Amino acid sequence: MPPIITLLTDFGTADSYVGEVKGTLLSHVHGAALFDITHHVPPGDLRAGQYILGRVWQRFPQGTVHLAVVDPGVGTARRALAAGAAGHFFVAPDNGLLSCLPADTHFVSLPIPPGAAPTFDARDVFAPAAAQLAIGASLTQLGHSITDAYRSPLPAPRHDGTAVAGEVLYVDRFGTLVSNIPGEQVEPGVRIKVAGTEIGTLARTFGDVARGQLVALVGSGGTVEIAVRDGSAARLLGVGVGAEVRA
Amino acid sequence: MPPIITLLTDFGTADSYVGEVKGTLLSHVHGAALFDITHHVPPGDLRAGQYILGRVWQRFPQGTVHLAVVDPGVGTARRALAAGAAGHFFVAPDNGLLSCLPADTHFVSLPIPPGAAPTFDARDVFAPAAAQLAIGASLTQLGHSITDAYRSPLPAPRHDGTAVAGEVLYVDRFGTLVSNIPGEQVEPGVRIKVAGTEIGTLARTFGDVARGQLVALVGSGGTVEIAVRDGSAARLLGVGVGAEVRA
Amino acid sequence: MPPIITLLTDFGTADSYVGEVKGTLLSHVHGAALFDITHHVPPGDLRAGQYILGRVWQRFPQGTVHLAVVDPGVGTARRALAAGAAGHFFVAPDNGLLSCLPADTHFVSLPIPPGAAPTFDARDVFAPAAAQLAIGASLTQLGHSITDAYRSPLPAPRHDGTAVAGEVLYVDRFGTLVSNIPGEQVEPGVRIKVAGTEIGTLARTFGDVARGQLVALVGSGGTVEIAVRDGSAARLLGVGVGAEVRA
Numbered sequence: 001m002p003p004i005i006t007l008l009t010d011f012g013t014a015d016s017y018v019g020e021v022k023g024t025l026l027s028h029v030h031g032a033a034l035f036d037i038t039h040h041v042p043p044g045d046l047r048a049g050q051y052i053l054g055r056v057w058q059r060f061p062q063g064t065v066h067l068a069v070v071d072p073g074v075g076t077a078r079r080a081l082a083a084g085a086a087g088h089f090f091v092a093p094d095n096g097l098l099s100c101l102p103a104d105t106h107f108v109s110l111p112i113p114p115g116a117a118p119t120f121d122a123r124d125v126f127a128p129a130a131a132q133l134a135i136g137a138s139l140t141q142l143g144h145s146i147t148d149a150y151r152s153p154l155p156a157p158r159h160d161g162t163a164v165a166g167e168v169l170y171v172d173r174f175g176t177l178v179s180n181i182p183g184e185q186v187e188p189g190v191r192i193k194v195a196g197t198e199i200g201t202l203a204r205t206f207g208d209v210a211r212g213q214l215v216a217l218v219g220s221g222g223t224v225e226i227a228v229r230d231g232s233a234a235r236l237l238g239v240g241v242g243a244e245v246r247a
Numbered sequence: 248m249p250p251i252i253t254l255l256t257d258f259g260t261a262d263s264y265v266g267e268v269k270g271t272l273l274s275h276v277h278g279a280a281l282f283d284i285t286h287h288v289p290p291g292d293l294r295a296g297q298y299i300l301g302r303v304w305q306r307f308p309q310g311t312v313h314l315a316v317v318d319p320g321v322g323t324a325r326r327a328l329a330a331g332a333a334g335h336f337f338v339a340p341d342n343g344l345l346s347c348l349p350a351d352t353h354f355v356s357l358p359i360p361p362g363a364a365p366t367f368d369a370r371d372v373f374a375p376a377a378a379q380l381a382i383g384a385s386l387t388q389l390g391h392s393i394t395d396a397y398r399s400p401l402p403a404p405r406h407d408g409t410a411v412a413g414e415v416l417y418v419d420r421f422g423t424l425v426s427n428i429p430g431e432q433v434e435p436g437v438r439i440k441v442a443g444t445e446i447g448t449l450a451r452t453f454g455d456v457a458r459g460q461l462v463a464l465v466g467s468g469g470t471v472e473i474a475v476r477d478g479s480a481a482r483l484l485g486v487g488v489g490a491e492v493r494a
Numbered sequence: 495m496p497p498i499i500t501l502l503t504d505f506g507t508a509d510s511y512v513g514e515v516k517g518t519l520l521s522h523v524h525g526a527a528l529f530d531i532t533h534h535v536p537p538g539d540l541r542a543g544q545y546i547l548g549r550v551w552q553r554f555p556q557g558t559v560h561l562a563v564v565d566p567g568v569g570t571a572r573r574a575l576a577a578g579a580a581g582h583f584f585v586a587p588d589n590g591l592l593s594c595l596p597a598d599t600h601f602v603s604l605p606i607p608p609g610a611a612p613t614f615d616a617r618d619v620f621a622p623a624a625a626q627l628a629i630g631a632s633l634t635q636l637g638h639s640i641t642d643a644y645r646s647p648l649p650a651p652r653h654d655g656t657a658v659a660g661e662v663l664y665v666d667r668f669g670t671l672v673s674n675i676p677g678e679q680v681e682p683g684v685r686i687k688v689a690g691t692e693i694g695t696l697a698r699t700f701g702d703v704a705r706g707q708l709v710a711l712v713g714s715g716g717t718v719e720i721a722v723r724d725g726s727a728a729r730l731l732g733v734g735v736g737a738e739v740r741a
Contacts, residue, residue, distance in 0.1 A: 013533070014532055015664075020553050022531075030555055031495050044724060075702075076701035120713075
């Protein structure tokens with residue numbers, strides 16, 4: 001089976017950068033199968049990058065190598081990482097992007113090859129390392145193990161005595177507000193509020209409300225979402241990432 | 248040969264959704280070759296989705312599985328379909344998106360697996376079914392045959408006594424207005440009109456007019472198109488989908 | 495190993511065009527591995543297309559076939575080309591898009607198959623030719639050799655007695671201004687100017703300045719770039735392609 005490598009970046013798809021990374025990967029592993037997760041993470045948005053990677057990586061088969069580069073600090077002194085967790089492999093900057101991985105993740109720090117462009121690690125550091133992992137190199141062949149990878153996990157909800165208090169983690173293409181409150185933490189009959197606006201109790205799906213109506217439901221990522229059927233909750237409510245959600 | 252699966256959705260490419268679908272497909276069929284048709288169908292625009300699918304599917308080799316999800320009714324009671332036509336296979340919601348397929352298409356209704364997220368059929372229903380088809384399952388192994396799949400074909404042109412009267416089906420990236428009037432239905436010398444503006448007789452190609460000029464021609468989809476050389480007919484004329492075209 | 499074909503166009507990703515090209519390629523070469531470089535070259539922007547292709551093609555392994563279609567003159571009398579250079583193959587219109595290739599590139603002029611849509615060479619001329627190259631056809635099996643392919647190379651910098659005078663060739667997603675001045679042509683201590691604004695001497699990387707500050711550095715393409723750390727130099731300076739850069 002050809003090795004699988006996924007790509008998640010904030011490079012956009014208009015420039016040469018994604019193509020240069022793909023070419024570098026294929027020059028190292030001719031038969032690799034490359035899959036774009038997204039290149040449209042908002043520039044430097046580590047929270048969005050971490051959220052998306054956290055939803056996607058376990059959907060791929062074991063053995064997959066995930067190249068993830070969202071890097072507001074590219075060219076600064078932060079380290080370049082490779083990591084392994086649950087049979088998957090990762091390469092990413094040491095800036096918290098991999099905070100979605102489990103606590104027992106094995107991290108190594110990658111050496112910077114001579115001649116690497118300081119502003120394009122994705123091509124000159126991460127792609128060669130991903131290629132090595134794809135052809136079976138072990139993490140410790142690529143770098144030295146570290147135990148202090150930078151972790152900046154997404155905020156967790158808390159119970160403040162009267163309700164579960166969380167926040168909007170992500171707003172998707174459809175304007176749906178995705179919170180960090182797991183569906184199973186919502187008591188039956190509780191009314192969901194977003195930034196002070198009461199949405200109602202949890203529905204099962206969009207189909208339970210009329211077009212243009214707000215609805216709270218447990219979304220496909222397992223947490224409470226606030227949506228507008230055939231519309232945008234973000235626009236209707238005028239709120240976005242960080243808005244308080246109470247359940 | 249690795250099985251081929253195409254993806255056509257309105258998910259955009261900024262979120263995790265396309266990646267989750269790809270990962271699910273590959274977890275079921277490790278060596279599958281996945282090809283993005285587009286993920287930029289305007290949200291819920293079944294006409295655009297049907298038009299694009301109708302132009303693309305037969306270009307792929309026989310045996311290809313096409314996963315097509317444009318679904319304003321996701322989470323409502325509409326059925327999930329798999330289909331077969333002319334040696335190709337399809338999975339899609341039962342909302343008319345597959346109306347571009349021939350009359351003798353074989354449709355089956357897919358069961359909804361327990362635990363499927365009602366708002367993400369593409370990942371939890373359609374991707375597993377597409378994977379089964381890709382590894383050789385028959386339609387009737389996946390669901391029970393139905394004869395009442397919802398059909399909502401794109402509008403056809405008619406002859407109203409003085410001219411062929413059609414309409415704009417689609418506006419592309421370049422602002423070209425694509426009509427539903429087949430080129431062979433246009434009599435020689437007939438002058439094309441769009442929303443009351445006379446464009447002229449059919450040219451062979453953009454090259455027949457000067458830059459910035461309007462031109463009517465038979466486009467690469469076989470129907471009459473109205474374009475501006477190096478410009479946008481939609482912007483110049485201020486019209487879009489549904490505008491009347493007479494030939 | 496499956497043959498590798500890359501795609502670089504200005505078609506966008508919203509319409510059926512890219513899917514039709516992919517389907518055509520796969521119908522001719524079932525197991526081909528297709529890689530999107532970009533489909534977001536600004537419509538008809540031959541300079542941007544040439545710049546991107548020039549950065550990417552050599553990153554791929556030898557034997558790769560590059561399909562490149564940015565074609566403001568589609569449908570006019572310009573020729574369709576196939577080309578070979580340094581073990582890579584290319585198909586593209588004869589409009590200067592391949593000016594980034596070396597002087598000893600071998601060009602052939604492709605015949606136009608009967609029935610080809612004049613407005614969609616990418617599908618009807620270039621994809622079949624790319625497929626033939628991918629399965630081992632020689633250039634001279636596809637067309638007759640020519641020595642007068644249209645060349646329109648990107649502007650080169652010159653030394654005007656007091657400084658190296660170049661210009662902005664490209665502006666990327668991050669608003670970074672990419673010039674045509676090779677890093678090695680910049681004397682130590684020289685202060686970089688863009689459109690009359692002095693940026694300072696060459697830094698090694700973004701990390702050498704504070705967030706929001708302008709910085710000049712040698713970018714990942716080997717030429718002088720002007721960037722804003724975590725921001726857009728194009729927006730801050732209000733300049734774009736063609737702006738004078740002095741070093």
